[in-house]
Amino acid sequence: MAKMKARGFQVFLPLSVLAILIFINLIKGADYFSISIIHGALYGNIPNILFGASELVILSIGMTLVTSSSGGQDISVGVAAAITSSVFVRILLSAGGITWMTILVAFLASCVVGIVIGTFNGALVAVFKVQPMVATLILYTAGRSIAFLIDGRLSPVIANGLTSQIGSVIPGIPIQTPIILTAVFIVLFAVLLKTTNLKLYSQAVGNNQKAARLNGINPVRIKFLTYMILGVCTAVAGFIAVTKAGRHDSVNLLKFVEMDAILAVAIGGNALGGGKFSISGSIIGAYTIEVLNRTLLRLEVDPEAIKAFKAVFIIILMVLASPVVRESAAKGTRWVRSRLGGAVQIQTAVGIDAAGLPKSDISAKREE
């Protein structure tokens, strides 16, 4: 029971924020949900949000796993996506004709590169016991230059029928392809988490490495594995980003996405210190960020000031979610209840406490 409640709260916050944002959008214009079909594909605000957030969602899934197992964040995801997609573009351009086969081969090669990058970061984190942010700072510093060297020139173009179909719409299917790819990725990931012990093990390692070790889990291997999975995530995200853009801009491709990905993990209610995680929270967090960006654009906020508004929004959100505020809010409601009436109300208040909603949940969070 207590677990259910705690989990409910974790997803509750981003969901309510999402609801508020959608409400603001509806006030601005009632046609927010309207979807039209242009050139045989769905267009509208909702498909646009799903389309725009696809890379961020994929990256935040991987980031959640890494955060959980290693207690730190990978700040090189955007750069890693730039490298993997540069490999993808390089192979595609050198292959001669572009067919589904060559795209598949190039994509698999970029996945392998992603895994190699993940292995590099994972080795530093797991074997050399470097803090994740420091370890990934290496690639963050050097990565875009490596991507440029793989490209060999400034922003090679891959404009052709097939890749632009992947980046936008395949004829006959009304939904944009990145949305389908993201959905497939989420489903595959859910299957992975359901069928394997990965979630349990990475939470165990993140919570207490020594205890996990005593229970027969190899922390080094689990950390390695999560970083490799993040590497695959970056490859998929880079693939989607480069097919969307139709060219590979090694300097600007997925710039600053690492910050948004970490933010998505935090908005999703996951502790950045590792341990328990909820992938669905992160996914909702990622979509919330995209909705926020588009809401600010829709409200015709000065484009220069968008970042400042975003910052204020994040600060308010994090203050609301902070343990101190939550604890005092819980105290406040209890005080009001005890003031309001007799024994019945007090009993309900005690009941809530026993269910472990506010206090024990918070103290458990702090322990982490």
Place this chain on the structure above:
Amino acid sequence: MNAIKRKEAISNSNLLFAIAAAIFVLMYGFAILTYPHSFLQYQTFFDLFSLNAPLIIITLGLSIVMIGGGIDISVGAVTGLVTMCCAVFLESGARTVGGSVLLALGIGIGFGLLQGFLIAYLEIQPFIITLAGMFLANGLLTTIHKDPLNVTMPAFVQLRDFEIVIPWLGTTNRLGYFIPLEIKPGAVVVVVLVVLLVVLMHWSRFGRNLYAVGGNNQSALMLGINVKRTKFFSYVLCGLLSGIAGFVFIMTTGAGNVGNASGFEMKAIAGSIIGGTMLSGGVGNLIGSPVGALTLLTINELIRAAGVNSNFQAIASGMLLCIFIVLQSVVMWLRGTDSFKLALPAWLVPSRKGN
């Protein structure tokens, strides 16, 4: 009876600092050997300080926060915001240079207070709050002024062009003219700040408390240290240093620009780490941070002198960082296993108070 640790045993902070210093000396020696004409000049050495004073100051601030176990990635953006605000302020009519200094410090402290309060007293994750601070500073920067703004106020231009000339340390150029050494005031600010902050961190109550808090939150609390206030002040101090860095930046370049100091946060983190500060907190040395920043800058200078593709500059910085991180980790691991003891003779130990 417990075995008392040998006092000569070098502390983690000082060991990492010694490695950083050794590598810096080696690197500069290598630079002198490869390009004796440029790197043997005093001017080249002091230009490292003069032109990169803002970065070094930011590195100091970030190291303080990192010693306390936190992180601040808003420093670069705040510095950029300060430069632009100062430029707009100085260009907006008959304003004074003193006022712009106050403005710079005020903005820095303001950000420090806000972030410090949210992180220390509301216990929000520092990464997210300072990320929001970075967005906020960036957004305000572009809202205030978008285009590069050159400050033309006479009093400020005088300050910008002011250079300390040291006649006895110059070099003779190829034509045989003697050029005296010129140092920007920013370099002096750096030296003063390094001395002040080293004293603060080593001999003040706040400094010792911060090491304790960064090392272990819980035991610091049990020792009776006000953990929240100590953390709070570390962020305020970092914000103040960002403000100073912003003013030094505009004092060096003389213009406000959207791209000012962008990306400095990562460079500063790299500099701090090379200088022996650990992100987990409690370990660090404020003399090491400038040395770390200088190491990074020297390798950039080396690559510029070699004239290769500028992309290699980033790759070489990354590789340097990688070597350092692995080296630090290996050294710490060897110390942990007790199979490796490094002790200096008593007269060589920099400070016995080290953590």
